Amino acid sequence: MTYSKNLLRADFTASLVVFLVAVPLCVGIAVASGVPAELGLVTGIVGGLVTGFLPGSSIQVSGPAAGLTVLVYEAVQTYGVSALGVLVLLAGLLQLLMGALRLGRWFRAISVSVVQGMLAGIGLVLIAGQLYSLADAKAPGSGPEKILGLGGLVLDTVGDSAALTAFAVGAGTIAVLLLWPKWSAGARVLPAPLAAVLLATAATAVFDLPIARVEVKGLLDAVQPPGLGDFGNLASIGMLSTVLAFTLIASAESLFSAAAVDRLHDGPRTDYDKELMAQGAGNTVCGVLGALPMTAVIVRSSANVAAGAKTKVSRVLHGVWLLVFAAAIPGVLGMIPLSALAGILVHAGWKLIPLRELGPMWRQHRAEAVVLAVTALAIVLTNMFEGVLLGLLMAVVKTAWETSHIHVETEDPGEDLPLRVTVLGNATFLRLPKLQDQLDALPAGRRVELRLEKLRHMDHACGLALSTWEEQHNKMADQTAERSRTAEPAAAEREGEDLLT
Numbered sequence: 001m002t003y004s005k006n007l008l009r010a011d012f013t014a015s016l017v018v019f020l021v022a023v024p025l026c027v028g029i030a031v032a033s034g035v036p037a038e039l040g041l042v043t044g045i046v047g048g049l050v051t052g053f054l055p056g057s058s059i060q061v062s063g064p065a066a067g068l069t070v071l072v073y074e075a076v077q078t079y080g081v082s083a084l085g086v087l088v089l090l091a092g093l094l095q096l097l098m099g100a101l102r103l104g105r106w107f108r109a110i111s112v113s114v115v116q117g118m119l120a121g122i123g124l125v126l127i128a129g130q131l132y133s134l135a136d137a138k139a140p141g142s143g144p145e146k147i148l149g150l151g152g153l154v155l156d157t158v159g160d161s162a163a164l165t166a167f168a169v170g171a172g173t174i175a176v177l178l179l180w181p182k183w184s185a186g187a188r189v190l191p192a193p194l195a196a197v198l199l200a201t202a203a204t205a206v207f208d209l210p211i212a213r214v215e216v217k218g219l220l221d222a223v224q225p226p227g228l229g230d231f232g233n234l235a236s237i238g239m240l241s242t243v244l245a246f247t248l249i250a251s252a253e254s255l256f257s258a259a260a261v262d263r264l265h266d267g268p269r270t271d272y273d274k275e276l277m278a279q280g281a282g283n284t285v286c287g288v289l290g291a292l293p294m295t296a297v298i299v300r301s302s303a304n305v306a307a308g309a310k311t312k313v314s315r316v317l318h319g320v321w322l323l324v325f326a327a328a329i330p331g332v333l334g335m336i337p338l339s340a341l342a343g344i345l346v347h348a349g350w351k352l353i354p355l356r357e358l359g360p361m362w363r364q365h366r367a368e369a370v371v372l373a374v375t376a377l378a379i380v381l382t383n384m385f386e387g388v389l390l391g392l393l394m395a396v397v398k399t400a401w402e403t404s405h406i407h408v409e410t411e412d413p414g415e416d417l418p419l420r421v422t423v424l425g426n427a428t429f430l431r432l433p434k435l436q437d438q439l440d441a442l443p444a445g446r447r448v449e450l451r452l453e454k455l456r457h458m459d460h461a462c463g464l465a466l467s468t469w470e471e472q473h474n475k476m477a478d479q480t481a482e483r484s485r486t487a488e489p490a491a492a493e494r495e496g497e498d499l500l501t
Helices: 005-032 037-049 066-079 081-100 104-109 112-134 143-148 150-158 161-182 184-189 192-206 228-235 237-262 272-289 298-306 313-328 330-335 338-352 355-364 366-381 384-403 429-440 460-500
Strands: 061-063 295-297 406-411 419-427 448-451 455-458
Touching: 005 037, 005 061, 005 066, 005 112, 005 192, 005 298, 005 313, 005 338, 037 061, 037 272, 037 313, 037 330, 061 272, 061 298, 061 313, 066 081, 066 112, 066 237, 066 338, 081 228, 081 237, 081 272, 104 237, 104 272, 112 143, 112 150, 112 161, 112 237, 112 338, 112 366, 112 384, 143 150, 143 366, 150 161, 161 184, 161 192, 161 338, 192 330, 192 338, 228 237, 237 272, 237 295, 237 298, 237 384, 272 295, 295 298, 298 313, 313 330, 355 366, 366 384, 384 429, 406 429, 419 429, 419 460, 429 460, 448 460, 455 460
Parallel strands: 419 448, 419 455
Antiparallel strands: 061 295, 406 419
């Protein structure tokens, strides 16, 4: 495709729209993650200028994602901001390795219910944490503590005028996010997130509201490349599991986003392995700079498509505008109220919960709905990594259960011959109790000939159980027949004695 002025005009316009959407999200995600606001912009810049240049998906946009906020916050609280670069760097290198090994396509095999459950769990924890930020309060550490503390938060907020003011600004931000898209003229001029932040910032400045604002360090001061000492904690299982969680979740979210974006446009389809390597390259650079991890994000990507982007030039230019903004006017960030950013993230967390899909899923695929709910609940009650592992385990067990269809057919060739018992289907340990019940229902005094050649699959547990059952059943049948043969002469002798008497 020859690049023309018309394509440049479309990509230029789209890049400005994506830039305006990205600014409040980058800053809000950084603040919610417990790192300087500028680091969110750094990740957005790398997503445009590094990942944006690389092949994979031509339209989707990368940057810091709300889906990783909870995990990043936990990592920062546990290991410190200085260790974040190490975690992101290693996650990026793992993504590069997986892309080189052509493992990108395998992420499409991850159960959709697990991914939706993961996003729902993240959304719930994100909302619970940001409700505290709406009132300029410090959130508890764990998910259960955040939820249990909401009652106390309400009481504290009602009795504190400054907290009520912050909450009003945050609630107003959420209201603008919901109502702004309904005003078509305004939505064409400004994206809803930017409009909401601008209005909240203006109200805070005009009325000089006594609420917390974003702390500004400056772009160069915020960037903290990891030192050699930061690699020392890699010997701990906790840090390695965090790297693995970053890698898997960022990769899955990026590739699922790519699949969604491919449905929004008619351009070239995503090469999943190349896209995974592009994400890996971006995260490697983010790690070197000590910034937040990146993923491809559906909000900015869909905005890019809706704004008419035609090529990767739009996402590269959005990175340029972020760089210009962060370098030229960083002081603007210091005017933004934290409660406004919390409102944006409460809205983002709510959108992560697949409410519309839950009803149809429960009616049509109840087991999938259970996997989704358990994954989300496990993330809220434990942590991201353990919750996702539990969800994956449940999905595997559910699939094994659904594919382990098995039944028994019997054929009686004659009273003096063994029953022919044919087992069909997939014999796994999950269906062993049902299979055992069917076999135990066969006549106890009749030998059987167990036929297994029509089984499509049989695991070791079932094979051992079936051979043992056949041996024991036939042994008992032989014993029953032997007792029957012994009893017949004795019965005849007693009958003769009765006749004589």
